[in-house]
């Protein structure tokens with residue numbers, strides 16, 4: 001999409017895709033090129049009401065400068081008097097979390113492939129000094145070949161982030177690192193913790209620190225702080241080894257992303273694919 005000021009009239013509606021906390025997402029087609037995109041539409045009044053305009057600005061600044069096959073592209077954005085429109089890459093195989101709920105849990109080769117793709121995307125983000133901070137199944141989409149795409153950079157920041165601003169996380173605590181739930185200074189290692197939580201959830205079917213009752217935030221909070229982890233025997237010893245090396249309380253004790261990509265549980269299922277190309281193969 002060559003740089004120009006786009007407007008809503010350049011697109012035609014195909015169908016709604018989903019409704020998030022702050023925006024509705026639609027499948028759209030650009031009239032001239034017939035190019036299919038996903039468009040996230042956010043009401044300015046909602047942004048102001050929740051003081052989220054800075055967060056949307058940061059989401060746009062960060063995501064529009066990223067180019068990686070496992071990161072959903074933000075092609076452009078525009079606004080009118082009432083709404084902001086984000087023109088995003090369309091991921092044709094939908095939401096990973098719905099696939100996880102349907103399959104309950106993934107076979108080890110599938111979980112290893114997703115963790116490999118996530119680790120390459122996070123390594124790319126961290127090289128650009130970006131922390132995602134909200135890696136969870138709901139923020140993962142599936143591309144045309146079933147490949148993983150990280151979406152929703154609403155909570156991402158440039159590292160290091162003392163994040164003096166109180167984190168009003170109204171979402172689930174399940175994926176947050178101890179230093180995040182305790183509101184302390186945090187680094188890009190919070191994404192490595194979330195990778196460990198996801199690895200566990202892909203293999204077991206539920207996150208490791210889930211409160212016993214739904215929405216039992218206090219229970220989840222204390223289980224995260226204690227790294228109260230119980231890995232079922234059904235998980236292979238190599239997967240268990242990786243999970244234990246990712247879910248370390250102390251950020252510096254967590255396995256670095258380069259080491260994750262060399263871990264036997266990852267290399268066994270992903271062959272030596274060499275460095276995943278970090279640019280898009282065409283639009």
Ligand SMILES: Cc1cc(Nc2nc(/C=C/c3ccccc3)nc3cc(N4CCN(C)CC4)ccc23)n[nH]1
Nearest residue numbers: 017018019020025038088089090091092093094095
């Ligand atoms: C930004 C974006 C989305 C996207 N693709 C899709 N998003 C959403 C649901 C999206 C959504 C958005 C906001 C809040 C909740 C859900 N659902 C989708 C469902 C899809 N299908 C086709 C494949 N089927 C297996 C499941 C239903 C395909 C793409 C989807 N590409 N880029």
